[in-house]
Amino acid sequence: xxxxxxxxxLLSVFKGAPVELKCNYSYSGSPELFWYVQYSRQRLQxxxxxISRESxxxxxxxxxxxxxxxxxxxxxxxEEDSAMYYCALRTYNTDKLIFGTGTRxxxxx
Amino acid sequence: xxxxxQSSRYLVKRTGEKVFLECVQDMDHENMFWYRQxxxxxxxxxxxxxxxxxxxxxxxxxxxxxxxxxxxxFSLILESASTNQTSMYLCASQVxxxxxxxxxxxxxxVL
Numbered sequence: 001x002x003x004x005x006x007x008x009x010l011l012s013v014f015k016g017a018p019v020e021l022k023c024n025y026s027y028s029g030s031p032e033l034f035w036y037v038q039y040s041r042q043r044l045q046x047x048x049x050x051i052s053r054e055s056x057x058x059x060x061x062x063x064x065x066x067x068x069x070x071x072x073x074x075x076x077x078x079e080e081d082s083a084m085y086y087c088a089l090r091t092y093n094t095d096k097l098i099f100g101t102g103t104r105x106x107x108x109x
Numbered sequence: 110x111x112x113x114x115q116s117s118r119y120l121v122k123r124t125g126e127k128v129f130l131e132c133v134q135d136m137d138h139e140n141m142f143w144y145r146q147x148x149x150x151x152x153x154x155x156x157x158x159x160x161x162x163x164x165x166x167x168x169x170x171x172x173x174x175x176x177x178x179x180x181x182x183f184s185l186i187l188e189s190a191s192t193n194q195t196s197m198y199l200c201a202s203q204v205x206x207x208x209x210x211x212x213x214x215x216x217x218x219v220l
Contacts, residue, residue, distance in 0.1 A: 006151075009149065032207060034207075034208070036209075043211045043212065043213045043214065044152075044199065044211040045211065046208050046209070049207075049208070086151060086152065090207050095140050095157075095159065095203060095207065096142075096154060096157060096167070097142075097154075097207070097209055098154075099144075099151045099152035099153075100151055101149060101150060101151035102151045102152075
């Protein structure tokens with residue numbers, strides 16, 4: 001069965017520290033991976049997708065098919081990065097997105 | 110910009126009541142989704158619809174039904190609300206590239 005695992009419920013760092021939010025997936029086919037973010041009192045929104053291979057707000061994520069991972073990274077965290085982050089998987093033959101349980105990132109000043 | 114609007118931000122209902130959650134999108138998208146969001150459980154898919162009058166069960170459809178009479182509107186129905194359905198409900202509309210656009214959410218409390 002397809003599954004997305006985010007092992008950390010909470011990640012706390014200080015401003016300026018590097019950040020890595022982990023995401024592992026279980027899927028035998030060719031996956032499409034996304035990162036969504038939800039800031040306080042805002043709607044859930046797309047942060048980035050692996051197909052576009054772009055950096056958004058300083059965040060990057062590389063799909064590693066060998067390790068079935070799609071970790072989200074930022075070299076220098078900012079206080080405004082504090083939010084809930086969800087990793088999501090779209091399988092080849094469906095339009096459904098399967099979400100992980102989410103990681104709350106707290107960036108302290 | 111894609112706009113997904115959920116009609117009720119906060120609802121308080123009693124056990125056994127029938128509850129309607131409405132969602133409207135303005136971009137003529139075919140696919141629409143209902144998720145519930147719970148701390149520690151993430152987003153779980155309840156139902157989705159890929160066209161008018163077409164629907165498919167998600168991972169947790171028990172206790173819920175849906176209606177899609179018009180393309181722009183996707184409704185979630187709780188026939189007889191129970192306390193374990195207290196949650197945040199998120200509606201989403203999907204573009205052809207797969208990205209989901211979410212509404213602001215409807216927080217339902219069942220007493």
